[in-house]
Amino acid sequence: MSRLWVAAGCVLCWSATSWAGERWSGTVDPARAAALERLVLQDCGSCHGMTLKGGLGPDIRAATLKGSSPKAIKEIILDGVPGTPMPPWRSLLSEGDAEWIAHYLLQEGGR
């Protein structure tokens, strides 16, 4: 039941970073979440910087992404950005993985 409320809270205020400070965990289990966090910092970090403030790729810290929808970010992760070096990650990440990363970036990326 409480999980349902958390999910509902997510939908209602995904962009509000202040809600209870609890990590969004809707689509992956904790072990996968840890692996994805590592992927974001280490591998996405090779272009976006380990603090996500940008490198060859743009700044993707939460403050910069503010106002973007998790869905749009998820699609960029899965399909890449044609004409730029941002590759499609669809063959390596599931929809749920990408959704988790999108929320992760919006909530804590680069803190």
Next chain:
Amino acid sequence: MRVLLKALLVLSMALIAASATGVLRASQLALRGTGDLGIVIERATGSLLIVDTTGRKTLSRVEGLGDLSHASAVFSRDERYAFVFGRDGGLTKVDLLTGTIAGRVVQAGNSIGGAISDDGTLVAVSNYEPGGVRVFDAATLALVADIPAAWPGGLSKTIGLVDAPGRRFVFTLWDAGETWIADFSNGAAPCIITKLEGIGANPYDALITADGRYYVAGLYGEDGLSLVDLWDDPVKPRRILDNYGRGEAKLPVYKMPHLEGWALAGDRFVLPAVGRHEVLFVDARSFAEVARTSVHGQPVFAVARPDGRHVWVNFAHPRNDTIQVIDSRSAEVVKEWRPGPAVLHMEFTARGHEVWVSVRDANAVQVYDARTFEKKAEIAATSPSGIFFTSRAHRTGL
């Protein structure tokens, strides 16, 4: 009394001077050379290890270097100091003998490596933000020259910064597709800048050959590379390996390859192809492709053992747990194994008897015999990435 005061004054001044320069500390250490030392970047913790390649051990850890993701380093001519280029614009001068930071400036917002001039007096840093190159006095880290990479689109991110003979630096503009040569042979300012336009779309990295003659930039936006013969007068870029993919669909590129380790293997150069599970062999005279080898994944580094007989290759995520060794004569893979998760970098000792391999997600650096492939040692390190040995001090472009 006056004499005593004077003596005290002199003594205290000497003490201040001594402690400020680290002489006191150094004098407490046993005498040693630095020719067999090196550093291992610990990318996640802003620290580095000072390592001894003879003892295959860590001497000390230096902390407080900022964001070291994608960090690299060059060395002073006396091989005592490492200049470490951080991602966050930090340029840190590390004293390998005392294990301390001898100087540090945060010179930009976002950086991607650097170079030291052939005479050892100038250190240049390649910046993404603000786009351009800044040049510093190697002794004091004082700013000597600021070179904004201006083009019609604003300031371009710069990549592929190398030293060239004659107190020159060469670098390339990612956004603008231009290669610039900054000549400091007549003093610091103003340096003379030669701009080569239209080298190709999105050059992602570059190298200079060990003789300082050829500058080669890899292109992300096109199949092919740009070659500049620095012996030409006037210099002009030309295209090599044009359309090496011949219109085949590229794979997604999860990590840009590096060209820095691109070295001569016999009479051929070996380089990682972009977006392909291939390394390319290029004739060192004609720059025509002479062979290609299918490999385990998308290559990141293809580094020749110093004698050129073998080329060691590591790979991009998600196939980055493997090393393959290619025989440069036959272009065949002769050895393959899995050192562990996330093999990021390989560094040979100066004459190539051993190679150090960083295995990031195993928190380890592994040391191999470069001929038998026997593992000789394993050294603990936190998320190790780049490994740099002092012997680079005396090699152009490293």
